[in-house]
Amino acid sequence: MxxxxxxxxxxxxxxxxxxRRRIPAALRLAYPNKTHITRSLGTSDRREAKARSHAELARIDAEFAQARERLDLSRASLAAKRISTLSDGQL
Structure with a gap:
């Protein structure tokens, strides 16, 4: 490349x-065995590619936001399970 x-x-x-966009370290759990996201812009024209890249980067950022929400929800559900297993003395 x-x-x-x-x-x-x-x-x-x-x-x-x-x-090509690097996956943030906080989201690596959502993308196992990946360090980058690479998407084709479907053109060989440099001007057209620059125009399309803005839209594609926005899509990738939206995908990262969704992955961040999913990870936050999964962590929250695990915390609730841990709290429910504590005894009264531990609480």
Whole structure:
């Protein structure tokens, strides 16, 4: 992959443009065995790729927000289970 801008890369013999975003450390549990998200922009034109990259980055950010909510909910449900197993003396 050849970097051509922030989050923007090209690869292949047709120089198809891709957006690549690192998964934040706090969300790695939601994406096992992955460190980055890479999405094709479906074009080899640099101007069109820059325009499309903004929309794709917004989609990835929305996906990260959903994953963050899911992780927060799963942690909250585990905390409730732990509290319910405590004895009166421990509370």
């Amino acid at each position: 050849k970097a051509i801008g922030p989050y923007l890369y090209e690869r292949g013999e047709n120089d198809i443009k891709y957006v």
